[in-house]
Amino acid sequence: MNMDYGALLPEIVLMGGAIAALLGGSFLPRRRQAFVTWSAIVVACVSAVTAALRIGPPTVFSDSYALDDATTTIRILVPVATAIVMLIGRQSSRGSARESETASLLLLAALGTVVLTGANDLLIVATGFLLATVPLYALIGLSRSSTAAEATMKTYLLGAIFGVVMLFGIAVLVGVAGGSTYPELQRALPHVPAAAAALGFIGLLAGLLFKAGAVPGHFWVPDAAEGAGIGIAAFITTVPKLGALIALARLVVVMPDTVDAPLLVGVLAAASMILGTLAAFWQRNAPRLLGWSTVGQVGFMLMPVAVIGVEPSARPALLTYLVVYAVTNLALFAAIAALPDRTMVRSWRGAAREHPVITGVVLVGLLSLVGTPPTAVFVGKLAVFTAAWEGGMSWLVVIAAAVSVASxxxxxxWVSTAFQRPAAPRSRTSAVQLQAVTAVTLGALIIVAFSVPALVQW
Known part of the structure; x- marks a missing residue:
């Protein structure tokens, strides 16, 4: 057994930071709670740096935890995204009675996402799933509004149902395979009844699709995006899916040929991108629109997952898409946070004249989600389209191309509304500076990422 505890330093940093934030917030007066938030941002950045510098074996603890390129990418991306989320939500959390709890819960959810990414054992998958999911219930409900209460209840009920189904799937696979690590599953599953392997896979798939926000576990995403605060909405539409999709990709690889996992994932990818895009058409609330958009975006991310067992370019394509999507989605939420009085799409009338730079970020971000050059997600879509086509799923590429045009x-x-004259004169408001700087920085990264050839690794 490779008991290399130093290999888990990024996870240890996140756990220690979460505990310190919770304890520190318990003793600090409310006017000094900002210290906890800024400390949590530093902790997240330190975790990302330790992950970038870490060089170790491919697996540790008897092959139960993987430390490959996928884990390293998410180990860096998730803490950085969490730090950005804290900056985006700084305006709404400032002076809040739950500021330190928010920071602690965000770090715990980020830790669960990282653990889910590196899990090479079904029992660690269950642990990571719970650690990444349970904090979301509290985070969504922190805004104390009626929509937040409804979203919290819906997320909790769906999380409980899909979590139980996932645990059932894990029990089936462990029972028939006689082990829980992925190498053990890969050796044993080809020799077990196909029905048992399929049943276990479907159960696990359901839980991970809930975490990713894909069909059929997507119902909570738009409600949570609308009901939660802007910072929390940015987090739940970005971070959880990063770990869930990598965990699903690992699972598809170990499934035997007796289970047609690629076809099932491909069908669910098509359903997610179609439903998410069509549902976003008539949304009036901007965060809710982005919530439905993220359901559609998960469909594109599932494309390389469907062919990851047969196409070598699928893995780097998936990692590329995860990175560029995270940058784009966070940029859009940062733009909304910079103009907190414009949460409705119609309220963006006149924004292009009053706030041309922030409107430019929204324009670049939305065009990036669609996949138009020269934006970051265009690079990701080109990569996943190529991987899916080379992997034999040309029908899925055709559907994805049509959905991209429809989006x-x-x-x-949204963009055309920003360039229209307001229906009635409205008082000019200043953009929130911290969020505006964050939005502009991320918006610039969307363009820069397009021109970095290193992102395209297929």
């Missing part, structure tokens, strides 16, 4: 409708509807 122009909701993107242009």
């Amino acid at each position: 122009l409708f909701y993107a242009l509807r």
Whole structure:
């Protein structure tokens, strides 16, 4: 057994930071709670740095935890995204009675996402799933509004149902395979009844699709995006899916040929991108629109997962898409946070004249989600389209291309509204500086990422 505890330093940093934030917030007066938030941001950045510097074996603890390129990428991306989320939500959390609890819960959810990414054992998958999911229930409900209460209840009920189904799937696979690590599953599953392997896979798939926000576990995402605060909405539509999709990709690889996992994942990818895009067409609330958009985006991310067992370019394509999507989605939520009085799409009338830079970020971000050059997600879509086509799923690429064109409708509807004159004169408001700087920085990264050849690794 490789008991290399130093290999888990990024996870240890996140756990220690979460505990310190919770304890520190318990003793600090409310006017000094900001210290906890800024400390949590530093902790997240330190975790990302330790992950970038860490060089170790491919697996540790008897092959139960993987430390490959996928884990390293998410180990860096998730803490950085969490730090950005804290910056995005700084305005709403400032002076809040739950500021330190928010920071602690965000770090715990980030830790669960990282653990889910590196899990090479079904029991660690269950642990990571719970650690990444349970904090979300509290985070969504922190805004104390009626929509937040409804979203919290819906997320909790769906999380409980899909979590139980996932645990059932794990029990089936462990029972028939006689082990829980992925190498053990890969050796044993080809020799077990196909029905048992399929049943276990479907159960696990359901839980991970709930975490990723894909069909059929997507119902909570738009409600949570609308009901939660802007920072929390940015987190739940970005971070949890990063770990869930890598965990699902690992699972598809170990499934035997007796289970047609690629076809099932491909069908669910098509369903997610179609439903998410169509549902976003007529949304009036901007965060809710992005919530439905993220359901559609998960469909694109599932494309390389479906062919990851047969196409070598699928893995780097998936990692590329995860990175560029995270940057794009966080940029859009940062733009909304910079203009907190414009949460409705119609309220963006006149924004192009009053706030041309922030409107430019929204324009670049939405065009990036659609996949138009020269934006970051265009690079990701080109990579996943190529991987899916080379992997034999040309039908899925055709559907994805049609959905990408259709998504122009909701993107242009929002952008065109920003360039219209307001129906009635409204008082000019200043953009929140911290969030505006964050939005502009991320918006610039969307363009820069397009020109970095290193992102395209297929």
